[in-house]
Amino acid sequence: MANEKPRLKIKYEKEVLAELQKTLGIKNKMAAPNLTKIIINSGLGEAKTDNTAIEEMVRDIALISGQKPMITKSKKAISNFKIRKGMDIGVKVTLRKDMMWYFLDRLISVALPRVKDFRGVPVNAFDGQGNYALGLKEHTIFPEVDATKVSKIRGLQVIICTSADDNEKAKSLLSLLGMPFQKV
Numbered sequence: 001m002a003n004e005k006p007r008l009k010i011k012y013e014k015e016v017l018a019e020l021q022k023t024l025g026i027k028n029k030m031a032a033p034n035l036t037k038i039i040i041n042s043g044l045g046e047a048k049t050d051n052t053a054i055e056e057m058v059r060d061i062a063l064i065s066g067q068k069p070m071i072t073k074s075k076k077a078i079s080n081f082k083i084r085k086g087m088d089i090g091v092k093v094t095l096r097k098d099m100m101w102y103f104l105d106r107l108i109s110v111a112l113p114r115v116k117d118f119r120g121v122p123v124n125a126f127d128g129q130g131n132y133a134l135g136l137k138e139h140t141i142f143p144e145v146d147a148t149k150v151s152k153i154r155g156l157q158v159i160i161c162t163s164a165d166d167n168e169k170a171k172s173l174l175s176l177l178g179m180p181f182q183k184v
């Protein structure tokens with residue numbers, strides 16, 4: 001994996017880029033939408049009472065992403081949630097370049113087909129600026145995570161950031177890359 005290009009990136013350069021230029025009417029290939037980064041995030045509310053939750057999720061997200069995640073801390077105290085300022089409450093990692101392409105390829109071709117009763121990802125999860133937010137209920141859909149070592153199944157948020165300036169361009173980029181959107 002060290003020297004070879006990601007499979008999805010090769011597909012983008014050879015097929016998707018030309019198709020995007022044709023359908024969107026873009027003359028310069030540098031102006032075509034591209035992926036910029038992918039953020040994987042998991043908020044752990046139970047971390048305030050269970051100290052092993054953070055360690056376990058750091059291990060699992062490191063396996064999923066191939067990169068060590070950072071631990072997020074609370075910015076302010078919220079008494080109703082029994083959270084103090086500076087408390088560990090989540091885990092996140094930002095993927096760029098080749099790691100981003102490898103992760104997206106595994107997400108589309110391996111992880112999403114393992115979701116129970118999967119009918120496609122929602123079409124309305126774009127933010128208006130070309131970014132797509134996908135919520136996963138189980139982090140165990142990734143084959144890298146050993147389900148026997150997991151004490152509790154937790155959710156993940158995957159945010160796919162693109163250079164597209166609107167939702168339609170980002171949707172056409174992701175669907176050409178193979179993202180299985182729901183049929184409307």
